[in-house]
Amino acid sequence: MPELAAQSWFMLQRQGRNLLRERVWVALLLIQPLVWLVLYSQLFTRITELGGFGTDDYLDFFLPGVVCMNAFFAGSWSGMATVTDLDRGVIERFLATPVRRSALVFSQVARAATQAGIQGSILIAIGLAIGADIAGGVIGGVAILVAGMLLAAGFSGISHALALIFRREATMIAAANFIALPLMFLSAILIARPLMPGWMQAVSRFNPVDWGVRAAREPALPGTDWLVVASYLGLLAGFTLLTAGFATWAFRAYQRTL
Amino acid sequence: MEYPALDSLAVDAIVAEGLEKRYGDVQALAGVSFRVRDGEFFGLLGPNGAGKSTTTRVLVTLTRPDAGRAAVAGHDVVREPERVRRSIGYVAQASGVDREATGRENLTLQGRVHGLRGRALRERVDELLSVFGLSAAADRVVRGYSGGMKRRLDVALGLVHRPQVLFLDEPTTGLDPEARTVMWDELERLAKVERLTILLTTHYLEEADRLTDRLAIVSRGRVVVEGTAEELKRDLRGDAVSVELADGRGEAAHAAVTALGSVLEAAVDGRILRARVVNGGAAVPGILAALEAAGVPVESVTLARPSLDDVYLHHTGHDFRSDDEAGLRA
Numbered sequence: 310m311p312e313l314a315a316q317s318w319f320m321l322q323r324q325g326r327n328l329l330r331e332r333v334w335v336a337l338l339l340i341q342p343l344v345w346l347v348l349y350s351q352l353f354t355r356i357t358e359l360g361g362f363g364t365d366d367y368l369d370f371f372l373p374g375v376v377c378m379n380a381f382f383a384g385s386w387s388g389m390a391t392v393t394d395l396d397r398g399v400i401e402r403f404l405a406t407p408v409r410r411s412a413l414v415f416s417q418v419a420r421a422a423t424q425a426g427i428q429g430s431i432l433i434a435i436g437l438a439i440g441a442d443i444a445g446g447v448i449g450g451v452a453i454l455v456a457g458m459l460l461a462a463g464f465s466g467i468s469h470a471l472a473l474i475f476r477r478e479a480t481m482i483a484a485a486n487f488i489a490l491p492l493m494f495l496s497a498i499l500i501a502r503p504l505m506p507g508w509m510q511a512v513s514r515f516n517p518v519d520w521g522v523r524a525a526r527e528p529a530l531p532g533t534d535w536l537v538v539a540s541y542l543g544l545l546a547g548f549t550l551l552t553a554g555f556a557t558w559a560f561r562a563y564q565r566t567l
Numbered sequence: 568m569e570y571p572a573l574d575s576l577a578v579d580a581i582v583a584e585g586l587e588k589r590y591g592d593v594q595a596l597a598g599v600s601f602r603v604r605d606g607e608f609f610g611l612l613g614p615n616g617a618g619k620s621t622t623t624r625v626l627v628t629l630t631r632p633d634a635g636r637a638a639v640a641g642h643d644v645v646r647e648p649e650r651v652r653r654s655i656g657y658v659a660q661a662s663g664v665d666r667e668a669t670g671r672e673n674l675t676l677q678g679r680v681h682g683l684r685g686r687a688l689r690e691r692v693d694e695l696l697s698v699f700g701l702s703a704a705a706d707r708v709v710r711g712y713s714g715g716m717k718r719r720l721d722v723a724l725g726l727v728h729r730p731q732v733l734f735l736d737e738p739t740t741g742l743d744p745e746a747r748t749v750m751w752d753e754l755e756r757l758a759k760v761e762r763l764t765i766l767l768t769t770h771y772l773e774e775a776d777r778l779t780d781r782l783a784i785v786s787r788g789r790v791v792v793e794g795t796a797e798e799l800k801r802d803l804r805g806d807a808v809s810v811e812l813a814d815g816r817g818e819a820a821h822a823a824v825t826a827l828g829s830v831l832e833a834a835v836d837g838r839i840l841r842a843r844v845v846n847g848g849a850a851v852p853g854i855l856a857a858l859e860a861a862g863v864p865v866e867s868v869t870l871a872r873p874s875l876d877d878v879y880l881h882h883t884g885h886d887f888r889s890d891d892e893a894g895l896r897a
């Protein structure tokens with residue numbers, strides 16, 4: 310176990326260091342959440358008049374949603390890094406060393422979660438600065454962040470598994486788009502649950518993105534039921550374990566094709 | 568050849584027994600067998616697509632063979648891949664460096680993965696950077712390295728943890744003559760001074776001749792011959808005659824020469840006709856007469872003991888310079 314943790318940490322450091330060298334990427338990483346927060350909250354300002362949002366201020370409603378949206382996009386796209394590493398022979402080089410396959414997977418999952426954590430913190434800070442309220446206070450804010458990080462981790466497992474199965478950039482882009490947008494609309498990220506058509510509400514019960522939204526929005530709005538928060542966070546943790554397992558399996562499947 | 572059971576392998580650093588591997592309808596390996604003794608420098612030669620890289624990849628645990636067995640440093644590559652990976656260094660045919668990291672960062676991570684830490688790691692990294700002439704570029708991102716620098720870093724990466732057995736898949740391809748000589752010197756030092764076991768694949772016969780203790784020629788997924796360069800040349804009876812033709816009528820020349828009883832085999836590459844004959848001195852006049860009778864003008868003739876080129880030609884049926892093989896179609 311300590312070996313696995315150490316190896317994952319070295320791999321995580323490598324990714325972090327390489328990414329921080331990409332100045333433009335870092336800048337976009339920091340600016341993008343802001344753009345989403347401002348555009349969506351402006352666009353939907355008056356939507357709360359329809360009722361069912363649990364608050365009159367759309368910003369209060371949307372802040373946990375945008376943290377989740379940003380996080381699961383970050384997770385869904387994170388497999389691109391694996392496609393590049395496969396292309397460049399970096400993964401093969403590591404496969405001929407004692408490094409554990411699971412360390413390669415965990416480091417990618419942890420990287421996606423870290424990225425979502427940083428972006429989520431920025432979103433919450435800006436949201437609070439422009440007048441959002443988090444009913445659950447500091448603990449509520451932490452719960453929102455944890456929900457986002459678990460979403461990013463869970464979807465990055467899927468993304469890396471797909472990267473190992475398809476191994477092509479174009480296919481990855483198509484798959485990420487194909488999965489991400491429908492999952493976003495099949496959740497209560499943007500609008501209140503009662504406003505969704507019945508069948509969408511039914512489907513959303515099985516959508517991990519919606520689990521994240523439930524876990525994050527519950528502590529953001531008044532009348533928080535912490536049991537709900539805990540159970541959805543638990544569900545997301547299970548989802549993350551499952552997809553990390555899927556990615557590790559995909560690694561073995563990839564190796565069998567060599 | 569009869570081999571002892573796979574269990575009594577401690578003495579041999581590399582054992583390959585009847586390795587087979589198929590990709591779709593291409594039989595990449597059709598029963599590769601050879602052994603490399605501890606401390607030996609061993610070469611794998613063969614045309615493109617012969618199966619050299621696939622063999623290497625099986626031995627470094629990247630590729631699982633369909634059939635056959637192999638052991639490296641006394642460990643079975645399929646049953647104990649973890650142990651094999653701890654004992655080996657592997658330099659792939661295509662570079663595996665992290666282009667977004669510096670040379671030093673690449674080496675440091677590779678060392679950490681192999682369990683090196685702290686000062687020992689830092690010193691080892693510095694040492695390799697200087698041995699491979701990368702000290703000045705150590706803290707630059709690899710993306711800005713030249714092809715030769717990147718290749719040297721590849722080889723350095725395979726050596727960080729002082730492996731027992733080193734696998735080099737065409738390590739000097741793409742190096743300029745000076746860098747190649749430096750690489751040869753270093754590989755020779757590793758073999759002689761550090762007693763490293765090395766398996767090298769190459770397309771440079773000169774490289775194989777100079778560096779390796781023994782070599783195997785691979786063709787169509789099989790080892791066709793194995794021995795020291797000297798043995799292989801000696802086993803090839805006769806002398807090598809090389810005729811430079813004045814014009815491009817290679818086919819006519821080939822036909823005329825192969826009809827002679829004294830000629831064991833012949834091949835044409837561009838304007839050069841290469842033939843192996845029983846007795847050079849006696850055969851040359853006959854060859855010249857036959858070419859004249861066929862109306863093929865001759866520019867020059869040289870006579871030599873068989874070189875590794877001739878060995879290669881004899882065993883692969885390819886001239887070394889124009890080789891290509893698409894594996895064995897099933």
Ligand SMILES: Nc1ncnc2c1ncn2[C@@H]1O[C@H](COP(=O)(O)OP(=O)(O)OP(=O)(O)O)[C@@H](O)[C@H]1O
Pocket residue numbers: 566567590591593594595613614615616617618619620621622660892893894895
């Ligand atoms: N992953 C793969 N998928 C499909 N075919 C493969 C794969 N790897 C190798 N082959 C095929 O197996 C055969 C042997 O390839 P290999 O790379 O071992 O040859 P080689 O001797 O290393 O050639 P070269 O000198 O060009 O490097 C070739 O026909 C190649 O096309």
Ligand SMILES: [Mg+2]
Pocket residue numbers: 619620621660736
């Ligand atoms: Mg090769």
